[in-house]
Amino acid sequence: MFASGASEVRERPDTVGWRSVATAIHSMRQLPMPMLLTVVSSDCEPLWVDFSTGRYYWERPLTAMPEQPGGVTVYSQPIEAGNPPYPWVAWRAMDPLLWQIGRYAFGTDRATWMRPGDRYALQRWPNLTEIPHSTEEIRMIATLANGYLTAQELGLLTGADEPTAQRVLNMLSLMGAVKPAGGPLAPPAVVAKVQAEPQQAAAASTSNFGFFSRLRDKMGGR
Amino acid sequence: MAEHVILVVGPMGAGKTTAISALSDIDTIRTEAVNTERDVVDKATTTVALDYGEIELSPNEKIRLYGVPGQKRFDFMWSILKQRAVGMIVLVKNDAEDPVGDLVAFFDEFREIHERGGVVVGITHSDLAPRPTTYEYQQIVAERYPSALAPVFTVDPRSRDQLVVMLSVLAANVDSRAMFLAR
Ligand SMILES: Nc1nc2c(ncn2[C@@H]2O[C@H](COP(=O)(O)OP(=O)(O)O)[C@@H](O)[C@H]2O)c(=O)[nH]1
Ligand SMILES: [Mg+2]
Numbered sequence: 551m552f553a554s555g556a557s558e559v560r561e562r563p564d565t566v567g568w569r570s571v572a573t574a575i576h577s578m579r580q581l582p583m584p585m586l587l588t589v590v591s592s593d594c595e596p597l598w599v600d601f602s603t604g605r606y607y608w609e610r611p612l613t614a615m616p617e618q619p620g621g622v623t624v625y626s627q628p629i630e631a632g633n634p635p636y637p638w639v640a641w642r643a644m645d646p647l648l649w650q651i652g653r654y655a656f657g658t659d660r661a662t663w664m665r666p667g668d669r670y671a672l673q674r675w676p677n678l679t680e681i682p683h684s685t686e687e688i689r690m691i692a693t694l695a696n697g698y699l700t701a702q703e704l705g706l707l708t709g710a711d712e713p714t715a716q717r718v719l720n721m722l723s724l725m726g727a728v729k730p731a732g733g734p735l736a737p738p739a740v741v742a743k744v745q746a747e748p749q750q751a752a753a754a755s756t757s758n759f760g761f762f763s764r765l766r767d768k769m770g771g772r
Numbered sequence: 773m774a775e776h777v778i779l780v781v782g783p784m785g786a787g788k789t790t791a792i793s794a795l796s797d798i799d800t801i802r803t804e805a806v807n808t809e810r811d812v813v814d815k816a817t818t819t820v821a822l823d824y825g826e827i828e829l830s831p832n833e834k835i836r837l838y839g840v841p842g843q844k845r846f847d848f849m850w851s852i853l854k855q856r857a858v859g860m861i862v863l864v865k866n867d868a869e870d871p872v873g874d875l876v877a878f879f880d881e882f883r884e885i886h887e888r889g890g891v892v893v894g895i896t897h898s899d900l901a902p903r904p905t906t907y908e909y910q911q912i913v914a915e916r917y918p919s920a921l922a923p924v925f926t927v928d929p930r931s932r933d934q935l936v937v938m939l940s941v942l943a944a945n946v947d948s949r950a951m952f953l954a955r
Binding site: 604643672673674675677678679680685688689691692693695696697707738740743758759760761762764765766767768769770 | 910914922944948952
């Protein structure tokens with residue numbers, strides 16, 4: 551997609567590949583007609599994403615997804631509704647794919663379609679029994695389930711740093727699992743409360759999530 | 773002693789007994805519903821499939837897990853338990869005749885738990901019946917209960933790891949909700 555010698559592009563050589571795929575996926579989600587996305591890379595087998603059924607096909611397990619695929623090109627084509635492409639291959643639900651692409655695409659930078667200071671809230675839970683996740687990520691998702699937050703506030707309430715919170719917002723946003731607030735909103739009261747007590751902010755992960763933390767300690771889980 | 777009562781509800785065969793015995797620290801107490809001979813002999817006795825398990829978080833904090841049967845005629849038991857429950861795991865058997873109807877029935881019945889604490893939906897037997905998908909269930913929940921943002925996960929109750937994910941999310945939701953309500 552980019553000339554590999556261009557020095558401006560090489561500033562972020564680690565994220566360019568999935569970055570362009572993530573941006574294409576995000577745009578494709580906004581289209582009202584069913585689309586098929588094909589990703590071709592010099593390092594991997596072709597990847598198909600069928601937005602009409604929310605599934606993907608890749609001849610490679612997600613655990614073998616390279617963090618920096620080389621020479622990525624993205625193709626899109628409209629498909630017929632009710633007539634899913636390539637019915638003979640084993641399509642899989644696309645959440646785990648998008649979760650993983652979202653993790654690599656922007657690093658801890660903001661996804662290209664998100665704006666600084668925007669507030670997001672969860673609109674659906676990702677299927678966490680099928681995607682690899684951390685204890686910190688559960689805390690963040692559960693927090694977004696109860697209010698509209700910026701990345702900075704999300705970090706504050708869960709004891710994560712802002713870049714980590716931004717990355718989780720990127721992942722959820724790529725999956726369509728969070729929605730932005732419709733207009734300017736005041737922060738939830740709990741944000742001001744935690745800000746006023748910096749010592750509490752530092753320990754937010756255990757003080758705000760006591761039951762959860764004790765359960766994780768007992769039952770295991772990263 | 774701090775206690776967290778969590779109900780595990782769902783139709784027969786959904787995986788309640790399997791789930792509670794995988795999670796519990798103690799040997800689970802279970803009773804089965806069907807005792808044909810006894811039913812014939814003694815019509816006055818109604819048996820009920822009930823499970824009970826415990827998870828000790830510390831010497832003075834405990835989770836009590838109650839597996840509650842789906843049959844409507846036992847709703848006197850539900851009403852006692854649901855007043856005390858902080859959370860609920862709804863198990864839906866995906867290869868049942870009307871799994872969406874089952875989910876809706878349990879959701880309606882135990883709504884107040886959702887409003888108070890945490891509800892997590894687990895779709896079992898999805899290895900045998902892949903549809904409806906979690907996404908389809910979530911659409912239904914969102915349409916019927918616009919304020920409810922219940923997690924819907926696929927779960928095989930024979931996998932302790934997956935059950936731990938469900939229980940963790942339930943606990944994180946209870947904590948998160950309390951955090952936003954605290955003043
Ligand atoms: N294949 C499959 N079997 C399951 C699953 N969940 C539960 N089972 C089996 O279904 C049967 C009924 O489970 P049980 O825990 O007794 O259901 P209960 O009636 O809700 O207590 C047991 O044999 C379980 O091993 C699942 O997700 N897939
Ligand atoms: Mg049982």
